[in-house]
Amino acid sequence: MVAAQVNLTASAIQPSLTAERCTLRAMRLRDLVQVSAIERHAYAFPWSQENFSDCLTAGYRVRVLDHKGEICGYSVVSLVPGEAHLLNLCISPAWQRRGCGRYLLNDVITAASGSACEAVWLEVRQSNRKALKLYRQMGFDIVGVRKDYYRSSQGPMGRFSQRPASRFKRFSRAPSIGREHAWVLKLQLARAGSFV
Incomplete structure (x- = not known):
């Protein structure tokens, strides 16, 4: 699978931001340490590394937004015939308010549309x-x-x-x-x- 490049430009997000280059790609097992750290920081009751590993094993669409090896955010989506269910979407606090959440959510919607889903639920x-x-x-x-x-x-x-x-x-x-x-x-x- 080829990783998609996204240029989170200032004009597309907020006029005061500088451009940031990120890569949207499939989550890998070696990403779980960073992803779990973001999850623990963001939520009082976080998913465990095993939860993420199970999602990868089950074949869910699990994506990360990566900036030079730093995970900026991630999404976990279950795609089944007719619908998509967004199970988790989280952005690292250091990357919030830069358009990353919107970009990941748009990727979820695009994937659902491309999989003949009629709706996205969350x-x-x-x-x-x-x-x-x-x-x-x-x-x-x-x-x-x-x-x-x-x-x-x-x-x-x-x-x-x-x-x-x-x-x-x-x-x-x-x-x-x-x-x-x-x-x-x-x-x-x-x-x-x-x-x-």
Whole structure:
């Protein structure tokens, strides 16, 4: 498989950015250390290296955005007849706000279209407003809610469950693990001979 070159130019992303050269390619087993480090930094409940390895073994479309050996971000997509399911998309904090997430998401949509998928589905934490904004800008619609879909270190109303022991002595035990709802989003793709 030939790696696609992308020039994340300032004019295509934000006027204040300098151009960055990146390579979009299939994830390799040797990338798992970097990918797992990004995942652990980005999420309170990250995927393990084994999760990513299983996705590679299962034949999912797993891509990385690479800048001179540094992984900038990655996506994991399950392509099945008729639909694609975006399972994970993450950008390294050092590479956020440079158009990398938009580029990876566009690659997912292009791959889904090329695989005769009619729709791309994903779930996103209700608290992840930046990701939700990107998905909405890219044409995704909120079509439902999955209750208690994600594990969360936050309690009700988005507040952290762990309270300072000095004020709440009876709550001095370890913080509880809660659950967080997810928005279900769908992007309807145009089929051959139809207009969406």
